[in-house]
Amino acid sequence: MRVFHSPASARHDPDRYFRRGSIVTHPEQADRYAILREAVGRAHDVSEPGDHGLEPILCVHDAGYITFLRETWDRRHELPGVADEVLSGHFSRPHMHRRPDGLLGLLGYHTADTSTPIRAGTWAAIHAGAQVAVETADAALEDGVAYALCRPPGHHAYADSAGGFCFLNNSGIAARRMQARMSVRTGRPARVAILDIDVHHGNGTQGIFYEAADVLTISIHADPANYFPYYAGYAEETGTGAGIGYNVNLPLPHGEGDASFHGAIEKGLARIAEYAPDALVVALGLDASEHDPIGALRVTTPGFERAAGLIASAGLPTALVQEGGYLCDALPDNLAAFLSGFEGSR
Numbered sequence: 001m002r003v004f005h006s007p008a009s010a011r012h013d014p015d016r017y018f019r020r021g022s023i024v025t026h027p028e029q030a031d032r033y034a035i036l037r038e039a040v041g042r043a044h045d046v047s048e049p050g051d052h053g054l055e056p057i058l059c060v061h062d063a064g065y066i067t068f069l070r071e072t073w074d075r076r077h078e079l080p081g082v083a084d085e086v087l088s089g090h091f092s093r094p095h096m097h098r099r100p101d102g103l104l105g106l107l108g109y110h111t112a113d114t115s116t117p118i119r120a121g122t123w124a125a126i127h128a129g130a131q132v133a134v135e136t137a138d139a140a141l142e143d144g145v146a147y148a149l150c151r152p153p154g155h156h157a158y159a160d161s162a163g164g165f166c167f168l169n170n171s172g173i174a175a176r177r178m179q180a181r182m183s184v185r186t187g188r189p190a191r192v193a194i195l196d197i198d199v200h201h202g203n204g205t206q207g208i209f210y211e212a213a214d215v216l217t218i219s220i221h222a223d224p225a226n227y228f229p230y231y232a233g234y235a236e237e238t239g240t241g242a243g244i245g246y247n248v249n250l251p252l253p254h255g256e257g258d259a260s261f262h263g264a265i266e267k268g269l270a271r272i273a274e275y276a277p278d279a280l281v282v283a284l285g286l287d288a289s290e291h292d293p294i295g296a297l298r299v300t301t302p303g304f305e306r307a308a309g310l311i312a313s314a315g316l317p318t319a320l321v322q323e324g325g326y327l328c329d330a331l332p333d334n335l336a337a338f339l340s341g342f343e344g345s346r
């Protein structure tokens, strides 16, 4: 299996954020990149992506948001006192629509929480991650499967906002890329499914495609009633307009293990089979692990291998895009188990 990654991923390295009433070590650290890179380097053909520019990113994200992400660090002098990162402590609400000119206001407009500080290397890291997703999408269509080591993750990013450690929605970018390529290849509008198995609901992905019937979004995650992202991820959210019926949420009670996880994946795969897409993106969070420091489910390492086997049996061209999965001894083993499980079942 071809694997794509970029050393630029390590250039965004937040060190703290506000969680449950206190300032804690940021779980989404640059070390994740090094550990996942080491885990895939042993068994796979690893390479860096070409630069596909902004075009595939702008198929998913608003231009004004991208400009904000590119320029914020260079505008930091507008905020006296900023040292190593630019971060807002206040955020726009759904009933406050005005996009202001000032940097502090823009920060609160384009971010959902305190987990996505913008630092000197943030744009380089997230831009590289998107290029990794694009290259992987292309490779998956050639080879049948490929893996994108994207870091930071992407599935909490909406078209115009960051949040939950995420800036650019790499899974969404890969999906639109595969769709465009497959449409050219088949001569008809292609359809893509995104299966998100990260322990957190893929709210950004849901938001991006909520009105779309040509991208089916399915998320398996821990019940958000008392868990991030709180305000989305419920079973009754099925899409809107033309997208009604093309968003599926499969929340699981906290503490569930392999059997429930696999049952939800089988349910998702049944819906995907009915939809009959041309390609599949797996939003590959590994934080459903029993050992994950911020997880809420109890999936084992063999459980990830089995999950991969189930997904591989769908027989679709598949881009595996890294989402969450935080620092613990099991993290590299879970990635290796998933990739070998996928390859063993193709």
Ligand SMILES: [Zn+2]
Pocket: 198, 199, 200, 285, 287, 323, 324, 325
């Ligand atoms: Zn997650």
